[in-house]
Amino acid sequence: MFMGEYQHNIDIKGRMIVPAKFREGLGDSFVLTRGLDNCLFVYPMDEWKVLEDKLKQLPLTKKDARQFTRFFFSGAVECEIDKQGRINIPATLRTYSKLEKECIVIGVSNRIEIWSKDVWEDYFEASEESFEDIAENLLDFDI
Structure with missing residues (x-):
């Protein structure tokens, strides 16, 4: 399980x-x-395989399913740590995520973000204001 928040730089x-x-x-x-x-x-590869299997089950006839699968897989690259x-983050992924120098790496259970x-600070600030409302809505999921 991945958890925690770390600040790093991209060269x-x-x-x-x-x-x-x-x-x-x-x-x-x-996979990144x-x-x-x-x-x-x-x-990690084992989690990627689980996700890949789930995405393969999406109906090809649904436009949203096709769009999401294309979006997700077209950006995927296999990585190794030197x-x-x-890791080397490809330019297309750096552009998509607005990564320039300072970045935040967080553990989110079965994946890393x-x-x-x-972008993280803006997202966190906006989410923090509604955290209690979000938690209340998740009560239906027995959390």
Whole structure:
């Protein structure tokens, strides 16, 4: 399980150090893709396979299903951590997520999210104001 929040920088070549606490859980290779809310999602291979199987079950006849699957898979790349503990984030994914220099890396249970620091701060501030309402709405899910 991934949890916690870490601040890192991306260098001019698009490389970012993966927090040491996350490296073991990611394994030798993992998948990096577009996420929701302008962040990037990082999945260990076993979690990616579970998600891939679920997405394969979506009906091809539904426009939303086709769009989401295209969006999600077209941005996906298999990654490995180099000897310095870094990953290389492709330019298309950096553009999508507005990653320039400062970024926030968070653990979200079965995945990691990589956010632009500015985007994360805006998102967090907006969500913090409605956190109690969100929690109340989730009571139906027995949380």
